[in-house]
Amino acid sequence: MITVLFAAPDLWGEYSDVLPQALTEAGITAQVVQEADPGTVDYIIYAPSAPLQDFTPFVRAKAVLSLWAGVERIVGNATLTQPLCRMVDPSLTESMVEWVVGHTLRHHLGMDAHIMNPEHRWIPVAPPLARNRPVTVLGLGALGIACAQALAGLNFPVTGWSRTAKTVPGVRCLSGEDGLRQALTGAQIVVTLLPRTPGTENTLNAETLALPARGAVVLNPGRGPLIDDEALLAALDAGQIGHATLDVFRVEPLPQDHAFWAHPRVTVTPHIAADTRAASASGVIAENIRRAEAGEPLLHRVDRALGY
Missing domain, CATH: 3.40.50.720 (NAD(P)-binding Rossmann-like Domain)
Incomplete structure (x- = not known):
């Protein structure tokens, strides 16, 4: 036995x-x-x-x-x-896809402006079609591939980046340092799904956060240390990043006095993207x-x- x-x-x-x-x-x-x-x-x-x-x-x-x-x-x-x-x-992968797709669509459709609208303002501005909203997924492991393909299935033009070369049907795949810059440049939504290693820490930093389109959205359901917190806050304050929806953090639970809680352009979810x-x-x-x-x-x- x-x-x-x-x-x-x-x-x-x-x-x-x-x-x-x-x-x-x-x-x-x-x-x-x-x-x-x-x-x-x-x-x-x-x-x-x-x-x-x-x-x-x-x-x-x-x-x-x-x-x-x-x-x-x-x-x-x-x-x-x-x-x-x-x-x-498989259930973890499913729930991650649901979180990523849900928040991608939330930001793509501009839902926050209508949901959080205490002044009852009429905002007749339609979003672009998904095919005109480039999305970059950083990390093409099992979770990254599943999310990238789900978004591509909704007609988003998806670029995936990984440290080593990958091939994913329906997804533009890049790798290496030059590939990271290409993947981020002009992206309107960036999803981080890299593993945490010494080589991936602070993948999104002051330099790389300057590469997406102005007002881009960052979604991080991967690992907290993938993002330089101070650089992200500076990019948010400057308007370079329009919003960050974050599910993972360097310290969890996220301390009550952390700046992310009070920032108007940050949404905190309590590490629930994938369980x-x-x-x-x-x-x-x-x-x-x-x-x-x-x-x-x-x-x-x-x-x-x-x-x-």
Whole structure:
């Protein structure tokens, strides 16, 4: 029998029933436990917020399966020598697409002017068609590709940028430093979905925020450190960026005295763009354990050198 250590105690209530069921449905005979002798553990299900930080005793473990999409808080752990897989949950992808498409359409259609209109002003200004509103998506991982294709399906001209070259049907794809400048230049909506690595921190800074069309909108459901906060506030005050809708921050919850809360051109959402759902995530975990037991490649295995 396989021993699966569930090392994410805060999430046990969500997974205690659905995870064993998913393993059974995948044909895996396993016991899922919250405590075990490290030498008996075959797989570790993990959240970076968990107390477990030393993986050295888990000499038998074949993989560490994270419940989070982001792995920046674990990938640098020197004791972690086992294969590490990040979570790519179909439900998480769906919810991210819904958030990105919803807020893209909100800003594209100018909905705020009509919803927040205490003076009851008549504003007979129609938005341009989507085909005339260029959108740039920074990051072409699973989430970025899904969002880029959804927006392209609505007729937005979408440019996607990634650090390494990608090909996505219906999306203009660029890469490299020169490609970043090209992708941002003239964009009217910028969506940031890059992973957090030393190379992506402050991707949007004073220099790059000057490249989109004046009055452009920034949507960040990716990672807080992708944006230089002070540079963004300066760009908002100057009118270079017309609005920022932000779901992720350097410190969470966002401190009550942070300037984003009071800024009239900032919308704060409380890290809700994409959340892992226990039922569908359990299916991903079960499939990876099945693959490992069958000697097949693991899904969503993290490249330690790249950090994602």
